[in-house]
Amino acid sequence: MSLDYQQYLSKTAIDLAPSGIRKFFDLAASMEGVISLGVGEPDFITPWNIRESSIEALKDGYTSYTANAGLLELRQEISAYLNRKFYVNYRPEDQVIVTVGASQSLDLAFRALLNQGDEVLIIEPAFVSYAALVTMAGGTPIRIAAKVENGFKVTPEQIEAAITDRTKAILLCSPNNPTGTYLNKDELMDIAKIVQKHDLLVVSDEIYAELTYDEEYTSIASIPGMYERTILINGFSKGFAMTGWRLGFLAAPSELVEVMIKIYQYTTMCAPHMLQRGAIEALRNSSEHVEKMQRSYRRRRNFIVQSLNNIGLDCHTPGGAFYVFPSIQKTGLSSDAFAEGLLLQEKVAVVPGNAFGDSGEGYIRCSYAASIEQLQEAMNRIGRFVESVGVKKSNVFDKVL
Structure with a gap:
């Protein structure tokens, strides 16, 4: 007898849209000769001193559970790092949790904060998991579309207009x-004024904080009056090239951490012991490697x-991370059609902008976490594709900045 599994499954889970990033990544992985600008992952290998530290920890038998919140020694290093880099002070004993990736930190934050129907403001275009995590926690994501004419920055007026009596936090x-x-x-100070006026909390995803290129990074937790209203989320994946290690952390007032650690106890227990040893090394002795990677990304x-601008695709200069978000509107193609055509015709994988929300339609996301040589070839291929659909380009590769 064939079972009707729909009757057993969660409606919330059924209704979740699949990741638009994975769709094109999986398709690209099945083809030969593809240059992938699709996945948000550093092309650098984790620095050797970090790898060696975890290898030695494994040899020395560090294979047991740690405290739920993580090794105290690591939490002390995280606290010192946040103080040193971002001028915020968190007690390692009760205000920091080591998590299995920053994504789990987000999940813990929303599950700890949200009751059924509570609203979270999400500025789009946004990472694909944000709205899904809010929904799975019983909340309602409220999307605010940032405009390209504002450099994809949301205005205070937009935030104010989106707040209701059900709004609990802004991401x-x-x-x-x-x-x-x-x-x-x-x-951030403008946003902080609104947050305080309406008695909201902030979930601040700062995973790309090490990858800013033109200004010193500011955490909203360092803004006066915001320390007590912020759940600061960060990790090792991007800045330290440790994506596969799945190590993140969150820092927040102890009253919030106390609830999040209860959820963590029942779901994950702790992050892997030997990998936490590597993270200690990362924070203590890897700033030179991080700075080298940052210079390369810049x-x-x-x-x-x-x-991209020379090709004919209008592209603003991003202040950080390792993505650009060029407009493909001159081609007359939708984001999906452009990405699919580029992949099939020129074997370059990018992500359609609408994967990051409706406001991303008409754009594509390209990751520049690839070698200059790969980027040069990818730009040649994108240039050919754009020209084939009738957009004129200029001389593209006159120099490498």
Whole structure:
């Protein structure tokens, strides 16, 4: 007898849309000769000193559980790092949790905060998991469309207009995935005024904080009056090239951490012990490697922005992360049609902008976490494709910045 599994499944889970990123990544993986600008992952290998530290930890038998919140030694290093880099002070004993990736930190935050129907403001274009995580926690995502004419930065007026009596929090991601947009101190202060006026909390995804190129990074938790209203989320994936390690962390007032740690106890227990040892090494002795990677990304950013604009695809200069978000509207193609055509015709994988919300239609996300040589070839291929659909281009590759 064939079972009707629909009757057993959660309606919330059934209604979740599949990730638009994975769709094109999976298709690209099945083809030969593809240059992928689709996945948000550093092309650098984790620095050797970090890998060696975890290898030695494994040899030394560090294979047991740790405290739910993570090794105290690691939490102490995280606390020192946040103080040193972003001028915020969190007690390692009861205000920091080591998680299995920053994504789990987000999940813990929403599950701890949200009751059925509570609203969370999400600035789009936004990372694909945000709305899904809010929904799975019983909340309602309220999308605010950032405009390209504002550099994909939301205005205070837009935030104010979206707030209702059900609004509990606003989710910020700076630098942003997919646009690379960076919110500076003045812009964060404007947002902070609204948050305090309406008695809201902020879930601040700062996973790309190490990858800012033109200004010193500002955490909204460092803004006066915001420390007690912020759940700060970060991790090792992007800045330290440790994506596969799945190590993140969150820092927040102890009253919030106390509830999140209860959820963590029943779902995950703790992050892997030997990997936490590597994370200690990352925070203590890897700043030189991080700075080297950052310089390389900045050079690639400059190259890809210049190249895309020369091709005929309007592209603003992002302040951070390793993404650009060029407009493909001149081609007359939808985001899906452009991405599919580019993949099939020229074997370059990008992500359609509408994967990041309706406001992303007419754009594509390109990751420049690839070598300059790969980026040069990708720009040649994109240029040919754009020209084939009738958009004129200029001389693209006159220099590498």
